[in-house]
Amino acid sequence: MSQTKNDTDLKVECINSLNSVQPSEWNALTQDNPFISHDFLLNLESSECLEPHGWFSYHLIIRKKNTLVAALPTYARNNSYGEFVFDWSWAEAYERAGGKYYPKLVSASPFSPVTGPRLLYNKDAEDYEAAKKKLVNAAQDICSTKGLSSWHTLFFKPSDLDFYKSQGLLIRLGVQYHWENHNFKNFAAFLTTLSSKRRKSIKRERKKIIDSGVKIEIIEGKDIKESHWDLFYTFYCSTFKKKWSQPRLNKKFFLNISNSKEYKPVLFLAKEGNQYVAGAFALATEQCLYGRHWGATTFNEYLHFELCYYQTIEYCIKNKIGKLDAGAQGEHKLKRGFHPVKTYSAHLIIEEGFRSAISEFLMRETEAIEAYIDSL
Known part of the structure; x- marks a missing residue:
């Protein structure tokens, strides 16, 4: 040719x-x-x-x-x-x-x-x-x-x-399964789009977290210090250890992320008393919040849903971000307001x-x- x-x-x-x-x-x-x-x-x-x-x-x-x-x-x-x-x-x-x-x-x-x-x-x-x-x-x-x-x-x-x-x-x-923000005023407004059964289920799961005494902290961008990354990296590695596998990303990678001008890292950390017990990591742009990794050093049946779905949905609503991409697989996301893509x-x-x-x-x-x- x-x-x-x-x-x-x-x-x-x-x-x-x-x-x-x-x-x-x-x-x-x-x-x-x-x-x-x-x-x-x-x-x-x-x-x-x-x-x-x-x-x-x-x-x-x-x-x-x-x-x-x-x-x-x-x-x-x-x-x-x-x-x-x-x-x-x-x-x-x-x-x-x-x-x-x-x-x-x-x-x-x-x-x-x-x-x-x-x-x-x-x-x-x-x-x-x-x-x-x-x-x-x-x-x-x-x-x-x-x-x-x-x-x-x-x-x-x-x-x-x-x-x-x-x-x-x-x-x-x-x-995959993504969540879309239809200009919701708050999380309660989002819940009104779900069936009564699913609304009650989500409210029950979130109440379990509140009743357990877990507190959630959200830290963004340059406010994330090395000590926060140390905490999250422990949680991240724990996920791989439970699967007898090796972490793909090292701590240096996460430390460098805080200095990026191209996207904003967001950490969702869970605390019981004075001790952090779990964390989730996401990257934010104006159009989408990308949920990436999570881990925990203690077992709480609903903590994964709270950090990786409900807190990230609330973050999108508060910051007027149009979409949440919470990662691969996970048909259970359908019950929590996500849709297939x-x-x-x-x-x-x-x-x-x-x-x-x-x-x-x-x-x-x-x-x-x-x-x-x-x-x-």
């Missing part, structure tokens, strides 16, 4: 660190999504949260002359931990057939199941469509020349769905026979998920 002059002016590079790109030029392409921002991704890198867990930076960028016009945040991976689009069964099937599934290529925000832009580009640029196609071709070329089994783009924006389909990628459907990932499988098998699997899985969403 012949190239236009605009195509030939677009130069693809592969970089192994975001230090190679100025924050301002990268963030000009990210549509203000905090989890794909230069600050967030570089923090993961500089805090050494990536490589110990099998994330090796392999970002693709496109420059026209000296101007960054498109990018694809990408990582070479030797496992599937921290992706939240589960392909372990694909890896097992591929390797049973004699193939080598890892390493693979993944375009995502590590450890963050948050929908956002993945093909980063400037829509005002006249050749942004050519740049997007060039990124896809570059990812495919890397897989082919480096012997990688596949390329996976996780939690991309629905507005890019038709483009990925047009490039021949396989589409995987998922579902479709998520998407795109997959390029190099080996034709395996690609065909995955395509058939995805057809069946998509039908099942669509039927499930329709039943809610």
